[in-house]
Amino acid sequence: MTGKTHITGGIAAGLAYSYFSGMDPIILTGGGIIGALLPDICHSGSMIGRKLPVTSRIVNLIxxxxSFTHSLLFLVIMAFLLKAFQPYDAVTAGIVVGMASHYILDMGTKRGIQLFFPLDYRVRFPLTTKTGSIVEEVIFSLLALASFYYGYQAIYFYI
Structure with a gap:
């Protein structure tokens, strides 16, 4: 999936979580965006990889x-580190749900993800799409609609 689809997925996930949890929608949305981009630190051509090229190349070489950055192991490690070193639950929740949205979206691609790293087994949905395809544009549009819906709901109920 492209960066814009991941960002929109992170926004939708953060706002949906805000709606159901009652946490601050703005913080969850920001965390969702960060979390939605973070797993692609392993790809130097990604949005985050272009911002942190040295880190991206090192992670990719290792x-x-x-693989690792798209795994449940990485998700748990990040959740633990965030919980231990930053005091805001909404930030941790936003980043974690953003990462989960990234994983789900990448499971919809032909290559899938190594969800159970270090096991060499890729997880993908039975129906997959190609990055940048028309199907991805439809997914992007549906995520945008979900963002508007949950954004309205979360802000309406939060304020």
Whole structure:
């Protein structure tokens, strides 16, 4: 999936979580965006990889693409580190749900993700799409609609 689809997925996930949890929608949305981009640190051509090229190349050399940074192990480690070193639950929740949205979206691609790293087994949905395809544009549009819906709901109920 492209960066814009991941960002929109992170926004939708953060706002939906805000709606159901009652946490601050703005903080969850910001965390969702960060979390939605973070797993692609392993790819130097990604949005985050272009911002942190040295880190991206090192992570890619060690783990490759869509392996460790796309795994439940990485998700748990990040959740633990965030919980231990920053005091705001909404930030941790936003980043974690953003990462989860990234994983779900990448499971919809032909290559899938190595969800159970270090096991060499890729997880993908039975129906997949190609990055940048018309199907991805439809997914992007549906995520945008979900963002508007949950954004309205979360802000309406939060304020």
């Amino acid at each position: 783990f490759g693409h869509r």
